[in-house]
Amino acid sequence: MALFLVSLSGGNIVAYNMVATYLYERLDTHVMERYREIQSAYEARGVEGAAAMIGSHGPAINGQETLYLLRGIEGEFLAGNFRVPSVPPGFSTFTGENEGGSSTNYRLYRGTLGEEQLVVGVSYDDTNRLRRIALVSFGWATAIVLGTGLGGGALLAFRTRRRIAILSETMKLVGAGQLQTRLPVSAREDDLDVLAVEVNVALEQLETSVAAMKQVTTDIAHDLKTPISRLYITLEEAIDQAGTDAEAKTRLETALGEVLQISSTFEAMLRISQIEAGARRGCFGPVRLDQLLEEMLEIHQPIAEEAGKQLSLLPRRGVPRIEILGDQDLLRQMCANLIANAIRHTQQGAKIGLTCGHEQGWPFIIVADNGPGIPEAERAKVFKRFYRLEKSRTTEGTGLGLSLVKAVADLHGAHIVLTERSPGLAVRVVFPKCQQV
Numbered sequence: 001m002a003l004f005l006v007s008l009s010g011g012n013i014v015a016y017n018m019v020a021t022y023l024y025e026r027l028d029t030h031v032m033e034r035y036r037e038i039q040s041a042y043e044a045r046g047v048e049g050a051a052a053m054i055g056s057h058g059p060a061i062n063g064q065e066t067l068y069l070l071r072g073i074e075g076e077f078l079a080g081n082f083r084v085p086s087v088p089p090g091f092s093t094f095t096g097e098n099e100g101g102s103s104t105n106y107r108l109y110r111g112t113l114g115e116e117q118l119v120v121g122v123s124y125d126d127t128n129r130l131r132r133i134a135l136v137s138f139g140w141a142t143a144i145v146l147g148t149g150l151g152g153g154a155l156l157a158f159r160t161r162r163r164i165a166i167l168s169e170t171m172k173l174v175g176a177g178q179l180q181t182r183l184p185v186s187a188r189e190d191d192l193d194v195l196a197v198e199v200n201v202a203l204e205q206l207e208t209s210v211a212a213m214k215q216v217t218t219d220i221a222h223d224l225k226t227p228i229s230r231l232y233i234t235l236e237e238a239i240d241q242a243g244t245d246a247e248a249k250t251r252l253e254t255a256l257g258e259v260l261q262i263s264s265t266f267e268a269m270l271r272i273s274q275i276e277a278g279a280r281r282g283c284f285g286p287v288r289l290d291q292l293l294e295e296m297l298e299i300h301q302p303i304a305e306e307a308g309k310q311l312s313l314l315p316r317r318g319v320p321r322i323e324i325l326g327d328q329d330l331l332r333q334m335c336a337n338l339i340a341n342a343i344r345h346t347q348q349g350a351k352i353g354l355t356c357g358h359e360q361g362w363p364f365i366i367v368a369d370n371g372p373g374i375p376e377a378e379r380a381k382v383f384k385r386f387y388r389l390e391k392s393r394t395t396e397g398t399g400l401g402l403s404l405v406k407a408v409a410d411l412h413g414a415h416i417v418l419t420e421r422s423p424g425l426a427v428r429v430v431f432p433k434c435q436q437v
Contacts, residue, residue: 001149008145012138019134023127028091031109034066035120042113050113051079067096067106067121070113078116087119094121163192171199177410179207232259287331289322289356289365296335297354300343308348311339314355314368322356324363324431326412334408337401338367338427346371346424363431370424379418405429 041053069080106121183196304311
């Protein structure tokens with residue numbers, strides 16, 4: 001709009017100057033027409049004819065537009081409706097006062113009629129009035145263009161920002177893992193629609209690739225599940241048949257432990273795939289979070305004490321009864337993974353607390369500890385499959401525990417918040433309001 005207004009103003013200035021030039025030329029032409037009228041009368045009847053013609057126009061009055069002055073050879077006044085000491089020959093400008101006391105500009109022309117001098121003047125009033133009309137017209141045109149342009153620009157900007165906001169929200173869903181989401185495409189087929197179509201094509205290819213990878217992972221886990229189970233049974237039988245051979249029995253037990261670890265990994269992968277596919281939504285029902293945590297405490301408190309840790313229930317926040325809609329088995333598995341993770345990665349004598357509650361209608365579960373915590377830069381990565389903070393991967397675990405926790409939370413529409421406790425970490429799983437019973 002600024003660039004357009006500058007261009008429009010430049011065009012208006014050029015147009016205004018052309019109009020003003022034309023008006024001045026027309027004023028000069030008007031003066032010469034009056035002069036030639038008197039000149040024609042002089043040529044026909046001499047000085048008396050010129051004086052009679054001047055006298056026929058009447059005396060000067062307020063608002064008079066035409067001035068006449070006829071002088072003799074010695075400069076004496078012969079006829080006219082104004083007196084002025086001297087006027088240069090040709091065109092000039094004269095400022096006079098009317099009867100109202102206001103000043104008026106005139107365009108004068110002085111010529112000779114034989115030995116006499118004739119001065120004819122025409123007021124600038126009509127010319128100035130037309131100039132003001134042109135100036136006001138250009139001003140109103142600029143104001144209308146400015147108002148229309150700003151209004152139209154604001155409307156277009158609002159519509160564009162709204163569409164961009166929709167695209168941004170859609171891409172956030174894609175970033176959150178919902179690869180089936182597509183950008184909306186309107187019938188306008190503008191630049192945003194072209195971009196949306198290209199992004200949708202890329203999303204479709206990405207969804208296909210990710211789905212193929214997940215399917216390969218699931219197929220591998222499923223195909224290897226049966227051979228690993230058979231190997232596990234074979235190793236158990238070999239241990240039973242080892243008899244008194246302690247060395248062979250130890251090696252077989254070590255191999256059995258490794259097979260059990262591999263089997264647990266594949267079981268976790270299959271379980272995550274099933275959860276992400278939404279296969280367990282049909283098992284949703286009322287779940288008491290307070291009772292769930294009491295059950296988790298009863299099961300895992302002896303395990304924590306054996307590991308030299310303290311597991312306890314923290315005071316609840318809000319009403320004592322916290323109930324949501326969910327899959328109780330999966331929620332039990334989620335809590336078990338969070339507790340096991342806290343037991344595994346905290347120091348001797350660490351304190352682990354469980355609590356639930358709701359704030360402003362949002363139900364939540366918290367598993368908190370006073371261990372080393374998780375660096376802030378790593379918090380967004382710990383929910384990835386097989387990701388582990390301990391890069392050497394010498395400690396127990398498969399790197400799938402928190403991945404399963406996130407899969408269960410996503411299935412229930414919940415989100416996970418990791419909060420630094422200084423020292424320690426608090427894992428809060430916040431469920432949506434609509435799930436509260």
